[in-house]
Amino acid sequence: MMTTTSPAADGDYHFMPVPMLLSMSHIHLASRAISEAIAMGGIGYHSSSSSSPEYHFRRSLHHWPTNPVAHSLFTNYRRMNGSSSLVGVCDMYQRATSYASCWRMLALDFLGRSLSAAEEGVTEDDNVTVGDGIDANKWVELLILNAERRT
Numbered sequence: 083m084m085t086t087t088s089p090a091a092d093g094d095y096h097f098m099p100v101p102m103l104l105s106m107s108h109i110h111l112a113s114r115a116i117s118e119a120i121a122m123g124g125i126g127y128h129s130s131s132s133s134s135p136e137y138h139f140r141r142s143l144h145h146w147p148t149n150p151v152a153h154s155l156f157t158n159y160r161r162m163n164g165s166s167s168l169v170g171v172c173d174m175y176q177r178a179t180s181y182a183s184c185w186r187m188l189a190l191d192f193l194g195r196s197l198s199a200a201e202e203g204v205t206e207d208d209n210v211t212v213g214d215g216i217d218a219n220k221w222v223e224l225l226i227l228n229a230e231r232r233t
Contacts (some may be wrong), residue, residue, distance in 0.1 A: 083209035099221065105146035112138035116159065135159050141204060189222045197200060 097105060112135040120137070139156035142149060157174035160166040166174065 101145040101151070105142040105149045105152060107154055108138040108142035108145065109149075112142065112155065114158070148181045148185070150178045150182035153181060192222050 091139075111133075115133055115135040115138060136159070138153060139159065140151040143156070153174060157169065157171055157178060160174070161171045
């Protein structure tokens with residue numbers, strides 16, 4: 083079972099839902115920590131606490147190093163705190179943009195392969211599966227559909 087969400091030696095990405103879900107969970111915890119800090123009167127830069135936004139953003143990137151959402155939100159957080167220089171913020175946003183473009187292209191390619199397979203008469207039982215038998219085509223399709231609903 084592959085456990086990476088980063089490029090493999092062959093240049094392909096391997097989709098593993100567990101690290102991605104853990105990463106997204108830490109993003110939600112970071113958002114909650116930011117909301118609580120704002121409600122208490124301001125956002126502080128507390129990188130040592132396991133309940134701080136900084137901690138959760140770093141854990142999110144630990145689980146999924148190329149998570150564009152984590153990079154973008156972490157950059158917003160650091161910009162709001164003034165804990166990063168303007169050049170650093172721009173670099174971080176550029177990295178998030180690069181990762182988002184890469185993941186978008188991979189997802190569209192993945193869905194394109196699924197459509198090609200359907201045209202060739204491949205049944206759903208023959209779809210590409212990842213890890214523990216998860217149908218990756220449906221997983222990516224749901225991610226894209228959910229993202230489109232939010233915009």
